[in-house]
Amino acid sequence: MIASPPRIGGLDVQSWGDPQDPVVLLIGAPQGLSPDWRRWVRALVEAGRHVLLADALEAGDEAAGLRRLLTDISSRPAILCSAQTLAAVVPALVVTGPALASCLIVAGEAPVEATAPLDGLPILTLDPDAPADPGETADAVILAFLERQAPREALYYQAGSDPRTLRDALGCFATGVTVVTTQDEAGQPVGLTANSFSSVSLDPPLILFCLARSSSNLERFQRAAHFAINVLHIGQQPMSGAFARSSAERFDGVAWETWDTGAPILSGSLASFECATHQVVEAGDHLVFIGRVTRARFEPRRAPLLYFRGRYRRLHFA
Ligand SMILES: Cc1cc2nc3c(=O)[nH]c(=O)nc-3n(C[C@H](O)[C@H](O)[C@H](O)COP(=O)(O)O)c2cc1C
Structure with a gap:
């Protein structure tokens, strides 16, 4: 997570995530962020939200200070506040609330009367004592609420328009990463990074990968009667980088063996x-x-080493 301290509405504000994304404004987070809030920030950023954390509002001027902050944020943010700060947040949102914020999430036990003046503003109360559905975490409840109340705008591609948008749409499909190899007619190892791998059939056992016509290795793969797919694990990211760069020395320092066909089998690969x-x-x-x-x-x-939206990723096990 990257934090930077811009000033918005006269307050120091920490920020995480992409400024293009819809904003979630945190108010009244514990000093130094508790583990719960830290986890929420991470989950929000991963779900495509831009998180802002406002400094303490000036005592006695909380409502006006918060209103200044909200009007200075270009889009209507979702607000996540603690139950303790609710008394300072509610006066800022009375009557004009739905115009200033898309929704309000209250972390902690809050009596219904406390938010009663905020008519028309969607509110979620995360009561730590209320029974949650088994396996449903507070992060998941927050994200689902935001998806309903402050949905992100989808982008569109139409045949013939802007190939970059199509590429971005395709990048939404998370893949593993492989190094595809073969042996050329001179007995030299050949290989390149590819994420276009897919299983095709179990009977007979068929798999596929797609090779760009622009590849300097196209003819070598066409002439060879064989190839190998090496699925990379998380520790093989540097290898993925090396096999995607144009260099004659891709196999330098790489341990590999051959089986029946001569196509390099990279040692220690996931598969x-x-x-x-x-x-x-x-x-x-x-x-x-x-x-x-x-x-x-x-x-x-x-x-596994993963690739998603043009970047390497790792799997988070729940
Ligand atoms: C994560 C990742 C996935 C890639 N997937 C493919 C692919 O599926 N097919 C392909 O032709 N190139 C793919 N590339 C690009 C090639 O690895 C890259 O263009 C390489 O330099 C081609 O080398 P060559 O011209 O020596 O064959 C990918 C690159 C990266 C970083």
Whole structure:
């Protein structure tokens, strides 16, 4: 998380996440953020929210100070406040509340009368003593409430328009990362990073990957009757970077072995699949290589390297 201290509405404000995202304004968070609030900030940023944390409001001037802050934020933010600060927040939102904020989340036990003056403003109270559904965390309840009350705007792509938007839409599909390899006619190892891997069929056992026509290795893969897919684990991110850069020395310092075909099997990979090339299908600016799996090996206890929205990611186990 990156924090920067801009001033909004005359107050120092810490911020996390992308300023383009819809704002969630935290008020009355414990000094230094307690573990709960810290977890909420992380969950909010991961869910595409821009989180602002306002400094303490000036005593005696809380309502006016908060109203100044809210009018200085360009879009109507969602407000997350503690039950203890509710007495300072409610006066700022009376009557004009729905014009200044999209919704209010109160962390802690708050009597219904406390928020009664905020007619028309959607309110969620996170009562720590109220029975939650089994397995439903406060983070999940907050995120679901925000999705209903302050939904993010979707972006649209239409055939023929802006390929960048289509690329971004496709980037919403989280993938693993592989290094696809083969051996060329001179016996040299060949490999590149690819996330277009997919399983195709169990009987017969078929998998595929897509290779750009622009790849300097296109002909080598076309001429070889085989290839291997190496699925990377979280510790192999540098290898993914190396096999995506144009360099003749991609295999330098990399431990690998061969099985039946000569296609490099990268040591320690999460999984490796050796394949006989079954079919090559021309598809736009890529060729789809379908392989029949002849041998596979996998490591059952490692976490995968992930790729999502153009960045490497790691799996968070619940
Ligand atoms: C995460 C990631 C996934 C990639 N997936 C593919 C892919 O599926 N197919 C492809 O042709 N290139 C893919 N690339 C790009 C190639 O790895 C990169 O262009 C490489 O330099 C091509 O090398 P070459 O020209 O030596 O074949 C990917 C790159 C990254 C970083």
